[in-house]
Amino acid sequence: MGSCIICGADVDGGGRICDPHQEDVVFDFQGDSPHQLVSDRFYRGVVDGYAEFGVFVDLAPGVTGLLHRSELDRRLDSLDWEPGDEVFVQVKGVRDNGNIDLAWSIRQADREFRGVLVQDGETESLPQEDGDDESGDDESDDADASESDGGADGEDADDGATESGAAHGDGAGDAEPVDGGTASEGATGATDDFETNDSGTVESDDSDEADDLDEDRERVDIGTLSEAVGDAVRIDGEVVGVRQTGGPTVFEVRDETGVVDVAAFVEPGVRAYPEVEVGDAVRIDGDVESHRGDVQVESEALVLLDGEEAEAVRRRLAEALTDEARPEGLQPLAGDETIAQLADGLLDAAEAVRRAVLESRPIVVRHPATADGYVAGAAVERAVLPLIRDEHSKSDAEYHYFTRRPLDDPVYGMDAATNDATRMLQDRDRHDEQLPLFLLVGTGSTVESADGIDLLSVYGVDAVVVDAEVADPETREAVDTLVSPEIADIDGDLSTGALVASLASAVNDDVRDDLRHLPAVSYWADAPDRYVDLARDAGYDVERVAELREAIALEAYYQSYQDKRELVADLLFSDGGDLAAHVSEQFREKLETEIGTATANVVTEAVDGVEFDVLDTDGYTHRYDFPPTPLLLDDLHRRRANGEAHATVGIGTDELYVRTSADVSVRDVAERAAELAPAADIATAGLREGKIEFLSGERDAVEDAVVAAVAEAF
Known part of the structure; x- marks a missing residue:
């Protein structure tokens, strides 16, 4: 029985790493069969060559795997790997035919792992042990040790000592x-x-x-x-x-x-x-x-x-933090008066972000996986990354101190919060990292997010919430810093992307010019003239803004849990127009196909003077392909809502979405529908996207109850 080189725990079969620490070390593979590889482990490899669909990486002579382009966190053609380069990859699995599926590793240096082991077939050893000869010649060991880097x-010192194998x-x-x-x-x-x-x-x-x-x-x-x-x-x-x-x-x-x-x-x-x-x-x-x-x-x-x-x-540090963290003032993009009214809160949020950078605290940004959400997250990213680069000497610091994690739903629920808490505690215990600052944009301001925010508060984690919609009173009391309109009628044409773009300019005024087109991109329809003009001044006409919006919406859907940092940055900041035009063309083709199918299967009825379009989203949409149901219903409603009294309801197995031409509260609809169908357990699941959940066995009763409740609300 061996012992784990990380924690010292006993390992069956003479191994050198326990199961919980498999992903903490990198392996040099010296076997001769793909089937000797262990799934989920990280291995050192050598780039063999490129193909249209990915990169081939040699893990040992005759043992080659494919890192498919879908596994990359950037575009394939943006990789700077050359054949012969040493790289680090994760083995996802080995197929019966011996094909090896590889995954991307953000760690691309020995020093970023907690140890190095040699895997010779099915046995594991430290590099020194692997290099020992049978006579136990100590001179050879000493020579190897003295030749290590550092x-x-x-x-x-970091690289060399890691190569020593401890x-x-x-x-x-x-x-x-x-x-x-x-x-x-x-x-x-x-x-x-x-x-x-x-x-x-x-x-x-x-x-x-x-x-x-x-x-x-x-x-x-x-x-x-x-x-x-x-x-x-x-x-x-x-x-x-x-x-x-x-x-x-x-x-x-x-x-x-x-x-x-x-x-x-x-x-x-x-x-x-x-x-x-x-x-x-x-x-x-x-x-x-x-x-x-x-x-x-x-x-x-x-x-x-x-x-x-x-x-x-400590006094010098505190004085420097105070001087550097607080922005001098807020200058809203396009002179937006609505945002100017939120200046104090935005400056508090900007100070929290800047202070986290100066204190070497990681920043985690949570945003919905929508065009508006991605624009908001990318704006903060554009502002913060240069500050991290200026603050830290390590070239890869921006990957350690800044993370964007998109959300499938615009609600910061227990699933997302548990994921975040698990990661931050692992980073604290394994790598002595400080607990992060969480910046929630376009999410976290409603009671549906209360449980998730409460979980973070148990650990004393700071949370900043920035949302263009009016926050619930309960949320205002639960988070450290909240930026949201105070009254419901303050101004109806504010997007989260526009709000956060102004926040980002306060965080880092040097990138202000890079952000000028983002507010216009964040609006799905009827962008305010002030932002259309600002985008045009920045070189983005209406057509190009629309292409960017559609391209971001399409990419936001696929692998929605990934930040796609490089791809999104290319689209929003580095693209001359060709990439966005290509992706937006796919967006339109896919959307038109789904709209055609939905339109042919909409059931139209009138209830108390309100015209309803009801769509069975289980039966007449492709549930696991683009576009997502909320986006499809948005577009369907815009096209068919000719009069003022029009509503669109998309109903699935146990959830539905409501779109109305009047200012109807989804919460009020859910509460009234729950009275009409008491056995259905109806509840609001997402205020921002008009989402209601219910028991699938009561679907017919729920449909009738929701239609009646919406009609009453007009």
């Missing part, structure tokens, strides 16, 4: 050596003449004293380190993250000017400075190095600050 030559530890306080780990020259420049003391600092055999700070050094700002590569420096700051790699411990340290990784080495996989935790004020002497474009500091000495020195660090 030595005193100035190469990257596992990453579990974070703060984990100071036990990993099986198979051997001392090697590391970020401190230690050699065999050095040993570690109890505190994790490095001592020479010739001295009983630990390495001390250099009294002659003066503090430098982290923001200037890119200009100090090769220099010995001192930095003072606060620890905002700790991660244990297979080699050094990496402390993420920030001061008032930026954030940098500090590598401290004792032995491969052994926690350096175990007394240092997130939130501590520290002083570090070290050398500035650059590897693959990332700046990091290789620590010579690190000490905890206390008393006045610690207070000085």
